[in-house]
Amino acid sequence: MENTNKSNNPLTILLASPRGFCAGVDRAVEIVKKSIKKFGTPVYVRHEIVHNKHVVKELEKIGTIFVGELDEIKDKTRPVIFSAHGVSKEVVKNAQLQNLTFIDATCPLVSKVHREAEMLNKQGYHIYLIGHENHPEVIGTMGQLDDGSIDLIQTKKDVYNIVLPNNEQKFAYITQTTLSVDDTAEIIKEIKTKIPNIKGPIKEDICYATTNRQNVVKAIAKKCDLFLVIGSENSSNSQRLVEVAKKSGCTNSFLMHENADLPIDKILTCKQLGLSSGASAPEILVENVIVQINKVRGTKVEEISTVEENVSFKLPRDLQ
Known part of the structure; x- marks a missing residue:
């Protein structure tokens, strides 16, 4: 049955800017890619490099092996990367005791x-x-x-x-x-x-990225009757964006994690939909959600920007 909403009642999507990858996440992902280019495969990463399943899967495809702890590394001659979240001094000491080559991708x-x-x-x-x-x-x-x-x-x-x-x-x-x-x-x-x-x-x-993403969500959420935040369930900054949207006036705010179903019933009836993504969510996931929404209802996308970000962090010297 054809969806009449698609042609007669386009949905306005208020797209938050800034959204998605921050400079620390960009740097961490680039560290993994540059390490593979320099050292070959496999390269190990302790814990998820950033909290996003899509990013982890894409890096696995090019030769990254993710482990929970250093003891799980089977080939001690291969380099290991510490995630963007940072590690304790005990982890660094253990890496040194095991003579591991390690690269620190901790966000500056x-x-x-x-x-x-x-x-x-x-x-x-x-x-x-x-x-x-x-x-x-x-x-x-x-x-x-x-x-x-x-x-x-x-x-x-x-x-x-x-x-x-x-x-x-x-x-x-x-x-x-x-x-x-x-x-x-x-x-x-x-x-x-x-x-x-x-x-x-x-x-x-x-951090600046957390603050900026929350500020634009505050500006948008009060105008919306549905708000979607794209990000993984274990992503703190993504979870906080959902909370901010709810507190800012949009009680129908949800985290669109990897296994979440699009709330089609709410999309068909809402007037304005807010859309953002956590600092570890790549832009392709935002684009995919808009495509999915378009399948059930025509859309008109308006990007709402509150600040322009131009922050970048240098890679470790060995990888520059």
Whole structure:
């Protein structure tokens, strides 16, 4: 049966810009490709290089083997790449003990947080890290220092439960780079109330790409009755975009991960659809979703831009 919506009632898609790959993801993916070009195949990667199944599968096709831990590497003569999320010092030490050739694809903005943690620790600060438990970036950041040097704060409730020592001690906070800007601001407000003299980062730790993508989603979501974010389920920044869209007025906001079905019933009835993608989602996935929507309903795409990004990060010297 022909869909009358397709010809008579085109759907306006408000396409967020910026969206998709950030400079850190671009760099990490390029590191894998350049490593294969330099060293041949296979090249190992510890954990997903970035949190996107499509990217992982495409890199597997050209000779990348993804492993959970270094012990799973069968051929110790082959290079291993550390993911964009960063690793603990223990992982680096293990790689050295096993005489592995390793290449660090940690996003420079995550490395910045690592250096902050080390500097604050040397200056005698006890550190609170605002972030999500078990996220690779958080594990890597906490793993820069000895156990007990950093406490994890996930919610405002965690702030209320902080028990301060009786002795005089200096306190500082740092954050994961892919958090909700607004939620993090609320936690920081609470932690400053609890510990008025707490030291914060000179420049905020939430990265430019996370902030920019959330800002454009805020601008669009209030105009939409359906919002789709393309990204993997384990992608923190993609999950945060869905939350931001909901808080900004579009309660019908969904993550379009690899196994998600297009919400066709909602697409057929909505007036304006917002569309964005997480910082680890390639543009081809956005294009594919628009093609799928076009199969059930005609579309008119309007790109909404709030800022132009021109950030890039250099590759490691050995791969330049």
